[in-house]
Amino acid sequence: MARSNPPLEDRPTSKRVGALRALLPFVMPYRGQVLIAIVALVLTSAISLVLPLAVRRVVDNFDDGAGLLNEYFTAALVIVGLLALGTAARYFFVTRLGERVVADIRKAVFARVVTLSPAFFERVMTGEILSRITTDTTLIQSVIGSSLSIALRNMLILAGGLLMLALTSVKLMGLVLLIVPTILVPIIVLGRRLRRLSRANQDWIATSSGAASETLLAAQTVQAYTHEARSIAQFDAATEKSFDVALHRIRTRALMTAIVIFLIFAGVIGVLWIGARDVRMGVMTAGELVQFVIYAILVATSSGALSEIWGELQRAAGATERLGELLAARDDLTDPAQPVALPRPVRGHIALDSVSFRYPSRPDISALEDISLTIAPGETVALVGPSGAGKTTIIQLVQRFWDPASGSVALDGIDLRDMRRDDFRQAMALVPQDPVIFAATAAENIRLGRPDASDADVRAAAQAAHAADFIEALPQGYDTALGERGVMLSGGQRQRIAIARAILRDAPVLLLDEATSALDAESEALVQEAVAKLSQNRTTIVIAHRLATVKKADRIIVLEHGRIVAEGTHETLVAQGSLYARLARMQFTDQTPEQPAQSDQPGSARAAG
Structure with a gap:
């Protein structure tokens, strides 16, 4: 909660009014x-x-x-x-x-x-x-x-x-x-x-x-x-x-x-x-x-x-x-002086090569350890595993919110560190587990995906995300202000706004971090259909605790303690009797209650993967 004293690190102290020269x-x-x-x-x-x-x-x-x-x-x-x-x-x-x-x-x-x-x-x-x-x-x-x-x-x-x-x-x-x-x-x-x-x-x-x-x-x-x-x-x-x-x-x-x-x-x-x-x-x-x-x-x-x-x-x-x-704040991430432009059209080929990473707030705990993963253009890859396994960390490294301690992350064969962040991030669309809704109208929140989109495009994206019905039922429809952090909406409605935002962005790389975790069964089925259409011909990385949402992925990557412990299709992994098989038995049989969805996101308990 609140700090007991003010942070004073890295603060120069001036002994005179000369500091005003700044x-x-x-x-x-x-x-x-x-x-x-x-x-x-x-x-x-x-x-x-x-x-x-x-x-x-x-x-x-x-x-x-x-x-x-x-x-x-x-x-x-x-x-x-x-x-x-x-x-x-x-x-x-x-x-x-x-x-x-x-x-x-x-x-x-x-x-x-x-x-x-x-x-x-x-x-x-x-x-x-x-x-x-x-x-x-x-x-x-x-x-x-x-x-x-x-x-x-x-x-x-x-x-x-x-x-x-x-x-x-x-x-x-x-x-x-x-x-x-x-x-x-x-x-x-x-x-x-x-x-x-x-x-x-x-x-x-x-x-x-x-x-x-x-x-x-x-x-x-x-x-x-x-x-x-x-x-x-x-x-x-x-x-x-x-x-x-x-x-x-x-x-x-x-x-x-x-x-x-x-x-x-x-x-x-x-x-x-x-x-x-x-x-x-x-x-x-x-x-x-x-x-x-x-x-x-x-x-x-x-x-x-x-x-x-x-x-x-x-x-x-x-x-x-x-x-x-x-x-003058120092940033751990900087764009290169001579950035390489990401070639268009973007194919969406993602490669992690021997990537290891530790969060600065937890330098003694390895979030990822020697991860190598290649995702082909248009492939849908699901990341599964216990909380803290490293799933969200991979998505954050792909967006270059962090740089790996060792190894590299590349998009279409170019190391992310060699490009401007705003250049390659334009080729990505993110649907986070806890979607951010701004104190603006429903249309403006969706238009965050593509600011120059027309009203017709916004409505089409909302329709595809099965958000149009509840938006049109709002007092002023698409012009209704959603309040700070979207207080007027339920968790599922906020998530469908975020999915509509990603649909509108129409990016070649799609990142889904528990995109359906806040939906009821009926809404989840509708959104899964929208996500399936959205994923076609796009490189898609899906994080999900509910394995029913990733069964149709081209490939499933199983993570544990920051390492890849298995990969393959749903049927292959179940047959292997590995960690994935145990997770599947817990969720698809009555032996153990279904595990609740938990966030991998660093920041809450800082226990992210």
């Missing part, structure tokens, strides 16, 4: 927007720095007549108008840039993850991936679309303000500079701690999301085994841990904010006290002091804002690291 490849395509935003940013910062000069003029020339005073206030109004327009432009372009960049990051992460081999999903939970795509990208959007521009604006105001302070009074400016090192110390020290806490916080959020996803996707099983209380406790534990880390982060940031703001304004008050004394002594004018006060306030508020934004940047740096890990 976002540059996503920002650079929109350099035009960046330039406009920077221009607006510089304009608003410059205007903010000009305002104190106008105030000084008003104060020092207050007694020079109403006309001049009116001119100063008119100029101030124009400046404020420009400030409003510049701020609006900055907000629009920066926020738009943030949304665009985050959309691109989400697309890039999803495109990367969806192509990764099953080995990756043995290490990382789906819920954790979704948390990174949603929560982490939201943090980055906040930084690019808001915090980063505010930080840059405050940096410009801080630098410009310090310059104008120096021009106003070098003496007071020197006193201000004495305060800066004192302010930087807590920002640097506490900022590093903030980054670590932010990363840990996001990790625990991902863990709780993974726990929730895993439990909700198996809600019926959880309820059937009255596991609700433990599932709730596991989710609560992960969520509370996330809260505890977040609370620690909040306390650290609050402490940093309090220290920085106190140091800034205490220093400003001290400097202003000295400035006020200089005005009384005639060293500087009242307007100069007012100008200095405003610049000092601008510098102080900018410094305070930067200390707060620093925490946001630290969080975004952690989020960027996590997303970067997904984008």
